[in-house]
Amino acid sequence: MNEFSLENARSVALYCRVSTDEQAREGVSLDEQQDRLKAYCRAMGWDEIPLLFIDDGYSAKNLDRPQLNKLLKEVDKGTISRILVTKLDRLSRRLLDLLKLIDTFQDHKVSFISISESFDTNTPSGRLTLQVLGAVAEFERERIRERVFDNMLHAANQGKWLTQSPYGYDLINKELVINDTESKVVKRVFDLYLQKGFGYYSIAKQLNEEGIPSKQKKEWSIRSIKLMLTNPVYKGTLVWNRIDRSNQKQVEKDDEEWVVVEHALPLIIDEHTWEAVQKKIPGKKIHPRSKTSPHLLGGLLKCGRCCAAMSISWMGPKTKRRRVYRCSANKNKGTCTSKWYNASDVESWFKRGLQQLSKSINQSYVIMIASQVKEEEKREIQQQIHSAKNRYKRKVEAYTAGLIELKDLQAEKDRMERLVEEAKNRESTTSVNTSELEDKVNKKIATVIDAIDNLPVVEAKSLVQTLVEKVVLYEEKNIEIVLLNPS
Structure with a gap:
């Protein structure tokens, strides 16, 4: 990038950007963008050497980019007269962000020019064209996002793993396969917590002292141990669409929006052990x-x-x-x-x-404990019935949206009715062996x-x-x- 000193004259700024998934795409390379912008400057008779602001490997989804931030500082100082881009989406793909930037440029008497769309924001027609194109660009981006979401939703319902593999597994052809070495550590962590009474800190400390690395080859922490103990993947359950990552701050969605597929993955921890750990986690509070x-x-x-x-x-x-x-x-x-x-x-x-x-x-103490066990079993059964009905509800929504076939919906209905019937039978026959x-x-x-x-x-x-x-x-x-x- 050219170094420059801030002299009296205002300069022309050329802004170029590519994101990592665009590197190989024809027509958007950084070199080609620079060549086209410099040629435009020569054609317009602007003889001064332009200033280059290049963001290599940054998405247009947000405005937090090093060179864009540097450009905005120069705009604020009053050193820029024009800003050129090859296409509108080099600056931003979101209409609101575009309008915000252009308002800033207008406040500082800086014109914004996109050479592919042939407009200049110094003119009323240019500003109108910009808003129309920005709206179309945002609409297309939302359509792409919806298509991606629908495809991922379908894959999740088929039991395909959509992100990085968790500790204990390897990812092969979008399917989780148990890693023998790591799975032994997972079983040990659950045993230390449930049977030995170790806390998150004590478990992390022991694994670190033994030199056992995490998936990212880092040391274990309280948070990583807690995440492991609460991750349903280890009992074979796939959960997707749980977190809303559309904003900078991640937020957990309502559980009715989750995609939950039971028995979809190879399990490392049996369901009884996993549930026992979950019951213990929110238990008595000890400093x-x-x-x-x-x-x-x-x-x-x-x-x-x-x-x-x-x-x-x-x-x-x-x-x-x-x-x-x-x-x-x-x-x-x-x-x-x-x-x-x-x-x-x-x-x-x-x-x-x-x-x-x-x-x-x-005997009275054992009967009291047995009664507590039966109540917990009853609550667990009611939760299973609630989960089965929620899964069916999500399938109905997927069928209405055209994401699944009628046969898939009917299969889920049959499965729900079978699970509800089995749960009710368990509830009516639940008994506790007091001697045991x-x-x-x-x-x-x-x-x-x-x-x-x-x-x-x-x-x-x-x-x-x-x-x-x-x-x-x-x-x-x-x-x-x-x-x-x-x-």
């Missing part, structure tokens, strides 16, 4: 620091007097400091009269409480007790959090242990 603190009951222990959280404090001189659990309302506000308790004693009472609990799981449930609870308690005795505190604590919802401390040796639903 991130509490999850990884080296204190067994951090984030779980509550005051029996005021129900506030009890956190670790340190008592005594520096040479003989000892850990204590102290009511946060007492410590921070003075509104609770609860005393502090030696942390090792509290953790010992908790362990003994678990041991006693494993010997005294009574009692055995499951006892085994989980035994595993946690063993972890407390043999594992580092942070790892033992992760397992405790898969079993215990909260621990309430009333007074010395008087604690209540509230278990999570074991389903």
Whole structure:
């Protein structure tokens, strides 16, 4: 690009642009654009050397382009008299953006010339032509966008993968194929979260320490682990059209606009495990620091007097400091009269409480848990019925728009009716084996007790959090242990 100094005379500016998908297209190369614009200047008798502003590899969908921004700064300084482009769409494909730019040019007495369309915005006829051409260009772009969307919608309904392959898969001929090495990591992440009680941070840290890279060969983060655990692709479900990316800020669309195709992809995680993880994700809120603190009951222990959280404090001189659990309302506000308790004693009472609990799981407790399991099963069934009906509704809309055949619509109707019938049958026959449930609870308690005795505190604590919802401390040796639903 030519370097220039800003002298007294106003200059002619030549603006050229190509986007990456236009590089090989005949007639729009940067060299050809420059040659045509310079020839036009010679034909008009403009002898001064024009200034070049070239955006190589930038789309016309928005105005955030380096050389266009530089050109606008020069316009604002008053150094430009005319701006030339080979075609209207070199500057912008959106009518509103074009009009905004031209208003700016007019304010600074700069004419805008498109040599292919043969008009100059200094004339009324040129401005009228510009608006008509801009409207036609925008209309055509919208038509292209609609055709692309319709084609992608059809491909998604056929189970074709339309974007970059997620971790655990390779993309071959627009179809996902399981990557054996990565899929083992996916299974491990789900196991660490569901069975070992690790949080997003702890999982990311462990994978990074072991040198396991992400799909983009970067380190794992809290966000990437959460996205993996919530991605339905791993249970074989294709979801498309979930995010609106038409603006700079991405927004999640209403779920009725999503394209959801069940059992369309090779699964890595069975549906039961995936659903169990989803139930756990929005569960009890534990502060991130509490999850990884080296204190067994951090984030779980509550005051029996005021129900506030009890956190670790340190008592005594520096040479003989000892850990204590102290009511946060007492410590921070003075509104609770609860005393502090030696942390090792509290953790010992908790362990003994678990041991006693494993010997005294009574029938009424198991029946209560069984009732909760049945309610969750019922909610899950109702959700499946709702999803089946929504899928059919989207198929009706696709048929109305001419995107699918009548036979495809009928097949979806039959599928919906079958799924609804199966779900209703499950709802009427759902039962819980209380003996099996009692055995499951006892085994989980035994595993946690063993972890407390043999594992580092942070790892033992992760397992405790898969079993215990909260621990309430009333007074010395008087604690209540509230278990999570074991389903």
